Amino acid sequence: MTGWLAIAGLGPGDEALITPEVTLALDRATDLIGYAPYVRRVGGRAGLVRHETDNREELDRARHALALATAGRRVVVVSSGDPGVFAMASAVFEAVESGPAHWRALEIRVLPGVTAMLAAAARAGAPLGHDFCAINLSDNLKPWDLIARRLRLAAEADFAMALYNPRSASRPDGFARTLNLLREVCAPDRLIVFARAVSTPEERIRVVELRDATPEMADMRTVVLIGSSATRLIARDGAPYVFTPRSVPA
Template sequence: MSGHLCVVGLGPGAPEQMTPEAVAALDAADELFGYGPYLDRVVLREGQVRHASDNREELSRAGAALARAAAGAKVAMVSGGDPGVFAMAAAVCEAIEAGPEDWRRVEMQVVPGVTAMLAVAARVGAPLGHDFCAINLSNNLKPWELLERRLTAAAEAGFVVALYNPVSRARPWQLGAAFDLLRGVLPGTVPVVFGRAAGRADERITIVPLAEADGGMADMATCVIIGSAATRVVERPGLAPLIYSPRSAE
């Protein structure tokens, strides 16, 4: 008899930002799968089994979890932020489509979570107050040329852009290249928000104009939000500025 697989969003990092639904789903599971640092955020109850794996093993991780669920186990797959945003829900769906027939019989549930761009946006005001898009800047699964076309099209269309996975040890140059490309489309005054570890103890929020944005200001724990030409900066004496995108457009 098939078990159950729940793909759970842990939120951006702070325990209070995890939803009650996610907490209940984790408690109901017998076995937990996930990237090691994400599993480290979960306090295991007695009897639960932990299966940690590396960051770039999404499909093998999904397959291992599905195999256990197909054997009758109650399984939770943990994912940072929201599992449907550049995360494990898509990998599980892909594994089900390509895998054996018994994986399609597994009852699957996706439990949403607060994704990084929402946590970062909340720290600075409302930069996502008008139309926006999210782009995964990693070219591990798509060509860089496609990313260039998408960045250009989004900026020209007036979208605020949230960048996930902006840099890594293997990709130290891409965020800087993205800024160079965007400076050819957008005014240099457009605000850029670097939100590192939003909601966690080591949170760091930095706001600079696009003209001064540099790829070295981010790491893999950073979500970068690039405003549109309409995005506003409201200076406040003695307080951090507010960044917002007006609700209306001409």
């Protein structure tokens, strides 16, 4: 049996957002590896071995997956969303770079998925309909100063922004600092979308202006979308639409 490794994106939660390409890889796999809540999203079957790991063990998990594929197993590393956006694909290539030379000869495929910011934007309307950026607010793997610098330059560039991992129990303060920083650069009526657990039963979408945003509106299951200065709201019965127009007048 020739082993292979696929790094697959399961999308934001709803099975209807998993691509057929990913479903096929899951059907052919002998081994699933990933953060336990993601592995549990995939149905079990006879012969499928499940390796559930903790959240902070990405590099060990990647090496384990590479070793299994080398041994001839058909391995799928699962991520939520898209595996290339703040997820497992980078960890696997970091492991390949520092690992034995024969890992470079393995068949490694990255299978894209619907990343959280695009699912969140779709629910709110089209807030990322013009130029935008994606910033991971976790300072576990980078200094806070770099995050602050990127936020400031992104606001100066008038990008819409998608903020991943805004807040967790171990990082309660970063998002409060983010809001303070945005208030220095953006007008108080800047639109913000808090999108929690999109496409799951716990989904909640909240739209506020920057002046009314508070840190408690985000948690570890939330992606936060910050509009550009051009982002507008359409009021209606029911949830409003938030969108960024395609054109910027000269």
